[in-house]
Amino acid sequence: xxxxxxxRVDKIFASxxxxxxxxxxxxxxxLPTLSKLDSGGVKVDRKGSIMLTFWPAxxxxxxxxxxxxxxxxxxxxxxxxxxxxxxxxxEFFHDPAMLSSNAGKVxxxxxxxxxxxxxxxFFSLNVVNNILKTNERLVVxxxxxxxxxxxxAFSFALPRIMGWDHYTNQPLGTTHNN
Amino acid sequence: xxxxxxxRVDKIFASxxxxxxxxxxxxxxxLPTLSKLDSGGVKVDRKGSIMLTFWPAxxxxxxxxxxxxxxxxxxxxxxxxxxxxxxxxxEFFHDPAMLSSNAGKVxxxxxxxxxxxxxxxFFSLNVVNNILKTNERLVVxxxxxxxxxxxxAFSFALPRIMGWDHYTNQPLGTTHNN
Amino acid sequence: xxxxxxxRVDKIFASxxxxxxxxxxxxxxxLPTLSKLDSGGVKVDRKGSIMLTFWPAxxxxxxxxxxxxxxxxxxxxxxxxxxxxxxxxxEFFHDPAMLSSNAGKVxxxxxxxxxxxxxxxFFSLNVVNNILKTNERLVVxxxxxxxxxxxxAFSFALPRIMGWDHYTNQPLGTTHNN
Amino acid sequence: xxxxxxxRVDKIFASxxxxxxxxxxxxxxxLPTLSKLDSGGVKVDRKGSIMLTFWPAxxxxxxxxxxxxxxxxxxxxxxxxxxxxxxxxxEFFHDPAMLSSNAGKVxxxxxxxxxxxxxxxFFSLNVVNNILKTNERLVVxxxxxxxxxxxxAFSFALPRIMGWDHYTNQPLGTTHNN
Numbered sequence: 010x011x012x013x014x015x016x017r018v019d020k021i022f023a024s025x026x027x028x029x030x031x032x033x034x035x036x037x038x039x040l041p042t043l044s045k046l047d048s049g050g051v052k053v054d055r056k057g058s059i060m061l062t063f064w065p066a067x068x069x070x071x072x073x074x075x076x077x078x079x080x081x082x083x084x085x086x087x088x089x090x091x092x093x094x095x096x097x098x099x100e101f102f103h104d105p106a107m108l109s110s111n112a113g114k115v116x117x118x119x120x121x122x123x124x125x126x127x128x129x130x131f132f133s134l135n136v137v138n139n140i141l142k143t144n145e146r147l148v149v150x151x152x153x154x155x156x157x158x159x160x161x162a163f164s165f166a167l168p169r170i171m172g173w174d175h176y177t178n179q180p181l182g183t184t185h186n187n
Numbered sequence: 188x189x190x191x192x193x194x195r196v197d198k199i200f201a202s203x204x205x206x207x208x209x210x211x212x213x214x215x216x217x218l219p220t221l222s223k224l225d226s227g228g229v230k231v232d233r234k235g236s237i238m239l240t241f242w243p244a245x246x247x248x249x250x251x252x253x254x255x256x257x258x259x260x261x262x263x264x265x266x267x268x269x270x271x272x273x274x275x276x277x278e279f280f281h282d283p284a285m286l287s288s289n290a291g292k293v294x295x296x297x298x299x300x301x302x303x304x305x306x307x308x309f310f311s312l313n314v315v316n317n318i319l320k321t322n323e324r325l326v327v328x329x330x331x332x333x334x335x336x337x338x339x340a341f342s343f344a345l346p347r348i349m350g351w352d353h354y355t356n357q358p359l360g361t362t363h364n365n
Numbered sequence: 366x367x368x369x370x371x372x373r374v375d376k377i378f379a380s381x382x383x384x385x386x387x388x389x390x391x392x393x394x395x396l397p398t399l400s401k402l403d404s405g406g407v408k409v410d411r412k413g414s415i416m417l418t419f420w421p422a423x424x425x426x427x428x429x430x431x432x433x434x435x436x437x438x439x440x441x442x443x444x445x446x447x448x449x450x451x452x453x454x455x456e457f458f459h460d461p462a463m464l465s466s467n468a469g470k471v472x473x474x475x476x477x478x479x480x481x482x483x484x485x486x487f488f489s490l491n492v493v494n495n496i497l498k499t500n501e502r503l504v505v506x507x508x509x510x511x512x513x514x515x516x517x518a519f520s521f522a523l524p525r526i527m528g529w530d531h532y533t534n535q536p537l538g539t540t541h542n543n
Numbered sequence: 544x545x546x547x548x549x550x551r552v553d554k555i556f557a558s559x560x561x562x563x564x565x566x567x568x569x570x571x572x573x574l575p576t577l578s579k580l581d582s583g584g585v586k587v588d589r590k591g592s593i594m595l596t597f598w599p600a601x602x603x604x605x606x607x608x609x610x611x612x613x614x615x616x617x618x619x620x621x622x623x624x625x626x627x628x629x630x631x632x633x634e635f636f637h638d639p640a641m642l643s644s645n646a647g648k649v650x651x652x653x654x655x656x657x658x659x660x661x662x663x664x665f666f667s668l669n670v671v672n673n674i675l676k677t678n679e680r681l682v683v684x685x686x687x688x689x690x691x692x693x694x695x696a697f698s699f700a701l702p703r704i705m706g707w708d709h710y711t712n713q714p715l716g717t718t719h720n721n
Contacts, residue, residue, distance in 0.1 A: 052556035089688035173571075178576075200409065201408070332444040335444035
């Protein structure tokens with residue numbers, strides 16, 4: 010009698026995915042990790058994100074999930090994306106090994122650029138890996154309708170990846186100072 | 188002592204409906220079907236949609252529910268609709284028998300076209316049934332105010348038909364790797 | 366040990382109120398009444414609304430709550446309001462005795478008209494009561510900032526007064542057809 | 544086995560923070576305090592707000608939290624902020640000692656002014672304390688992307704700081720008039 014409603018499931022698979030000629034793109038929220046403080050409070054331990062996953066087509070309508078590449082959008086990068094006007098573009102740079110001894114050896118960049126006719130955006134993920142000597146580029150054209158889904162779903166997810174859905178009123182009639 | 192809050196009800200009837208001269212139109216969300224994986228996770232089994240139902244007027248303010256026609260908007264079609272500017276239009280094509288031996292025999296199309304004065308949209312559902320040899324067209328004019336209700340309610344429903352409301356934080360104090 | 370979170374409270378008082386020179390205006394949602402069907406489903410019995418209450422000033426910063434007048438915005442009227450551009454106006458007419466023997470004897474109208482400089486709207490409630498032979502007019506100027514609060518809060522409330530927050534997934538592992 | 548989901552945590556730390564050259568700015572909701580009425584209802588006792596905190600940089604990437612200054616945005620001030628167009632500005636004045644014998648002795652003002660190139664806003668908090676004879680000014684430039692995060696998160700929080708998330712349907716099958 011396990012229930013979704015009781016929140017005790019381990020992992021949810023509910024991505025929004027678009028499949029195009031050369032690659033596919035899927036998006037799903039990664040919620041923050043919370044931890045309990047000795048004071049009784051709760052703090053955000055690891056920030057949440059919107060995880061974008063790109064994976065290439067290998068033949069018509071077949072895609073190779075093994076070759077997937079991730080790009081985790083921070084809250085501010087999500088803000089940049091949902092704020093894009095029809096002619097705007099944006100670009101983000103990530104170093105997955107930042108702060109480690111491999112810093113600078115893998116560079117990921119995501120660019121979002123408008124179609125010239127305003128009918129959507131190109132999402133391009135470029136991964137330059139100087140350890141494996143690889144340079145991969147995955148490009149997915151996203152229509153205005155698909156972008157509207159992302160904008161709406163990302164706006165829904167944004168306060169949640171920030172942990173703001175955890176602010177809740179104290180139960181009535183309880184006091185903590187006496 | 189049954190409660191709505193405990194979520195154990197079977198079915199909710201809470202459509203948004205507009206009744207016009209020649210037909211009525213109602214909209215309500217269909218949530219995704221989830222299933223539990225052996226891994227303990229949960230995945231979206233069947234995607235959700237916004238179900239539009241059209242049914243014809245038979246006399247003044249009387250409508251024939253038996254002659255209803257459905258059109259289930261996918262997440263991307265909802266994105267297209269909530270993204271419509273005052274002068275924009277869109278059109279969607281569905282084959283309810285797709286992938287069966289009857290594929291291509293019933294064709295449904297929904298078009299949403301702006302009133303010439305910008306005061307709303309015409310929602311037109313056309314169902315061509317080559318098995319029953321029928322061709323039905325149901326047209327409902329939707330005012331800007333009614334469209335604003337749909338836009339707001341569909342934006343609320345969109346992350347939910349995608350299953351994104353099921354992403355929830357793990358209970359604190361539990362670990363999965365040890 | 367009563368809790369807000371357990372949802373068993375009788376009534377919530379959490380209006381958004383603005384106090385101006387000649388009258389005050391407050392707004393709060395009225396949720397729909399739901400009833401259980403023999404089939405096990407749940408339907409919306411009485412639709413929800415956003416209740417607007419106007420009451421007059423009697424002296425500086427003193428208001429007479431006894432003279433309050435209500436106007437319950439339907440979902441579509443809320444749609445009209447949240448859709449208003451800076452130069453748009455709208456007007457709604459209600460007959461509180463509609464369908465009774467007093468139909469037509471009390472007429473309420475609410476008009477929302479932009480300030481000439483685009484800095485907000487006038488909310489004017491006119492109540493003509495032909496039984497009591499009264500004609501009252503209550504006008505509250507609403508700034509753009511206050512209107513933005515209403516737009517955001519009404520957009521939050523709209524799916525809820527429609528009952529759309531009650532659409533929830535079935536618990537996993539239960540089936541209804543076997 | 545304490546859980547975030549059961550809502551019994553004392554305090555949540557999930558601010559949205561931006562760190563800039565001369566100061567840092569963080570924002571988080573303060574929910575309203577509710578109290579139970581003898582009638583069984585619940586009312587908002589103390590209104591909620593969005594708490595902004597500014598604190599100065601003392602050296603490169605080091606900030607002095609001890610010198611923090613707060614500014615609590617009311618619902619209407621949040622409405623003003625989320626309504627700002629790219630060229631708009633707004634300014635709010637608070638007296639933290641209002642209604643006490645120290646009224647007028649400390650004056651806080653928050654101004655939000657657009658960058659000349661439309662790429663964001665300057666958030667400037669000025670605190671003039673005539674008791675301590677201090678005059679502090681903390682300025683944080685906020686990019687359009689960061690402002691979009693605030694707009695989306697503040698729009699999420701606004702109905703909640705107003706207490707509107709507490710409006711819930713009565714459990715089915717219960718009546719209060721018999």
